[in-house]
Amino acid sequence: MSIKSVDNTTPNAIQQRHLIQSPGKNFFTDFKAAYARYELPSTTASESSVSDPQNQTPSVAGIADVMGLTFSEMAAVRGTSTQDQNAYAAILNRAYSQGGMDDPVAFLNSLTKEEQGVVQRAHLLVDPVEPSTMSKEGAYNLLLPDGYQVDFNHDGIQEVGAGKNITFPPLDAPEQVKQAWLTATKDMAEGDMMTYQLKMHFMLYGVDINDQTGKALAPTDQIDSYRDGVDKFLAWLEYAKASIPAEQYARDKAFFSDMKRLLI
Secondary structure: OOOOOEOOEOOOHHHHHHOOEOOOOOHHHHHHHHHHHHHHHHHOHHHHOOOOOOOOOOOHHHHHHHHOHHHHHHHHHHOOOHHHHHHHHHHHHHHHHOOHHHOHHHHHHHOOHHHHHHHHHHOOOOOOOOHHHOOHHHHHHHOOOOOEOOOOOOOOEEEEOOEEEEOOOOOOOOHHHHHHHHHHHOOOOHHHHHHHHHHHHHHHHOOOEOOEOOOOOOOOOOHHHHHHHHHHHHHHHHHOHHHOOHHHHHHHHHHHHHHHHHOO
């Protein structure tokens, strides 16, 4: 239920928080099965508590089997309460079991204000959930646990609620690109890694003007697109070297040279 490794490269804690993947064809079935197993102890708790006075409802650690490692780690970072984690899992199970993902905007609109508050806190949204302000993609991503998102219009930007997130690698990036990214950023501070996420995004999609997003400059599911982009960025670095601070030039040169080597 989470990205645990890419080929032979295991993401560190910082990388894990930023990696996303599309929910596969078995995602919803697997989630519902895991949730059913997670619910089982609570339904029998009253019967077993006599012989086991320590018997309690499932712990936060157990919910990682349902929601995934990334969700559990982000819940710890955000300080999401156990109650909200359990309530959010129950909301997702309803959405997946009752056809809510066919029209996620309508499903979110059907939730009570209290339940919408759970979704808001689970994603650490600044503003309350207002389904009328979001697209299908934005609503859909609110109903996926951390680590999973969709990009219906393939613009490299994931709408989450009414907001937008830029991530790298793209959801359809080849496995070698994902491995190269993990290797090149494994020792980076989170802020530096996010900076290079933006640089790589702009390399693939260009710079948005007037908040107008578009398609990728080259197919994001083909490794040659990344190879060509890295080559062009390295060429631009040499062209603009005189106007770039020496430290920035050295950092960018080292990073993109590393990516070039890893993408061969």
